[in-house]
Amino acid sequence: MRDEEGIAMEKIEPVVKTLSLNVSAEKAFHHFTANIHLWWPLAGHSLSQADAQSVVFEAHEGGRIYEVEKSGREREWGRVHHCDAPHRLIFSWVLEAPEKATEVEIEFADQDDGKSTLTLIHRGWDNREDGAEWRGNYDTGWEGVLAEYRFALN
Secondary structure (H helix, E strand, O other), X not given: OEXXXXXXXXXXXXXXXXXXXXXXXXXXXXXXXXXHHHHOOOOOOOOOHHHEEEEEEOOOOOOEXXXXXXXXXXXXXXXXXXXXXXXXXXXXXXXOOHHHOEEEEEEEEEOOOOOEEEEEEEEOHHHOOOHHHHHHHHHHHHHHHHHHHXXXXX
């Protein structure tokens, strides 16, 4: 489906989550990327589950997002397409299935009071045959993941 200008329109709405944070955008960005190993809930949100040991976010264009198993094996979650630190990230979300990739965009916006806002947009569900189901799973899943992020940030 395309709009009047020929731009592809998605049939399945993106997941959108917004958080108000008590830190600057710079600190929020750093915590999301460099500290992801401290807050990401690997036990319930990883490919390896009990065998997952850590997660790495390489915050630069072309950088990888991947989990590391206890054995040292790396399992790719996605690739960074755009990094405008500390304001914006766009990355693929592949979970070792590039043919079913979706896209995540995260914006970190400073507020006047030294606080910031994080907005996450997860889109591209039309790329998957099971997109509607996965969108529903991630709508709930991102809430839990971002709650861990916020808790570890404070």
